[in-house]
Amino acid sequence: MSKLYDFTSLSALLQCEQEWTYRYQQHLARPTADVSPHFGTAVHVGVRALFDGQPQEAVADAVSASWGDFVAPDKKAHLNLSYAQQVVEMYGEVYGLGGAQQVATVGPGLGGATHLPASPASPFELVLNEHYLEAPERSLCGIVDRVVRSKQDGALYVMDLKTTGLYLGQAWFEQWRHSLQAAIYLDLVELKLAQPVAGFWVDAVHLDRRGYPKREDFMRVGPFPYSQEQRKELRALVDDLVFRARELSGELTTHISRFTPKKNPRSCFRFNALCPFFQFCTLDPQDRADAVRMGLASGDFLETPWEPSKRK
Numbered sequence: 107m108s109k110l111y112d113f114t115s116l117s118a119l120l121q122c123e124q125e126w127t128y129r130y131q132q133h134l135a136r137p138t139a140d141v142s143p144h145f146g147t148a149v150h151v152g153v154r155a156l157f158d159g160q161p162q163e164a165v166a167d168a169v170s171a172s173w174g175d176f177v178a179p180d181k182k183a184h185l186n187l188s189y190a191q192q193v194v195e196m197y198g199e200v201y202g203l204g205g206a207q208q209v210a211t212v213g214p215g216l217g218g219a220t221h222l223p224a225s226p227a228s229p230f231e232l233v234l235n236e237h238y239l240e241a242p243e244r245s246l247c248g249i250v251d252r253v254v255r256s257k258q259d260g261a262l263y264v265m266d267l268k269t270t271g272l273y274l275g276q277a278w279f280e281q282w283r284h285s286l287q288a289a290i291y292l293d294l295v296e297l298k299l300a301q302p303v304a305g306f307w308v309d310a311v312h313l314d315r316r317g318y319p320k321r322e323d324f325m326r327v328g329p330f331p332y333s334q335e336q337r338k339e340l341r342a343l344v345d346d347l348v349f350r351a352r353e354l355s356g357e358l359t360t361h362i363s364r365f366t367p368k369k370n371p372r373s374c375f376r377f378n379a380l381c382p383f384f385q386f387c388t389l390d391p392q393d394r395a396d397a398v399r400m401g402l403a404s405g406d407f408l409e410t411p412w413e414p415s416k417r418k
């Protein structure tokens with residue numbers, strides 16, 4: 107069976123083919139996880155447990171187990187286990203999950219999308235909770251956070267949880283109106299459920315250096331509708347990326363195959379940090395394989411295959 111590619115891998119490919127090759131072909135990773143994704147994973151685990159209806163103690167245990175003995179670096183010391191636990195606990199309070207008392211919040215509308223107020227009765231029914239989905243005929247896979255059915259219009263929606271240190275302003279929300287990830291998830295869910303999906307909701311949690319959550323940090327905004335024409339356009343982009351991933355991984359041989367991954371030097375510095383593979387890319391090409399071997403031997407890098415189905 108052909109290998110399956112998820113949004114994380116395809117997004118890396120779009121960013122820099124060389125980085126994708128280091129990460130997803132050579133499976134190189136730093137031995138210590140980055141704190142932001144580690145924090146996000148712990149919150150995802152806790153929220154999944156809330157949607158599963160687990161009691162508060164079990165939810166807290168799930169967050170702790172996900173966190174393990176990880177210690178955040180000094181410059182992001184606020185992203186610690188206690189903050190993750192508080193975020194999950196308040197998520198339960200705000201949205202009435204995990205036996206917590208629900209608290210109503212109201213926010214402004216955004217460009218035709220709605221900031222969903224929590225209400226005594228949830229406006230959604232849960233259909234799928236953090237579910238791994240595949241579309242082998244397109245070599246695609248992904249874990250969808252939630253699929254919900256609106257009690258108001260009866261339609262299905264994908265709802266994706268995002269933890270972010272960025273300001274939750276209009277531009278941040280608007281990005282989900284035109285998202286490759288949303289397009290992939292809408293297709294995967296429609297295939298799985300054999301029903302149309304009407305759009306995408308973003309379930310956002312703002313994080314900041316204060317290190318404890320406030321109710322206004324929790325905002326659900328949507329629905330972002332995707333027309334069939336928009337989805338066709340984004341689907342073509344996804345399929346092109348999958349084709350290129352298969353080409354680079356040697357799965358395909360075509361008469362115009364370009365097996366050498368392209369570098370994208372514009373991506374070398376992002377989020378105030380260098381790409382983890384910068385030390386290789388700044389060497390002459392003939393010296394890179396030895397440098398990678400040394401990086402592995404010294405423990406600077408580990409070989410960690412990316413397995414989307416076991417991501418969380």
Ligand code: SF4
Binds near residue numbers: 125375382384387
């Ligand atoms: S250092 Fe730059 S060119 Fe090299 S893999 Fe990273 S992003 Fe790509």
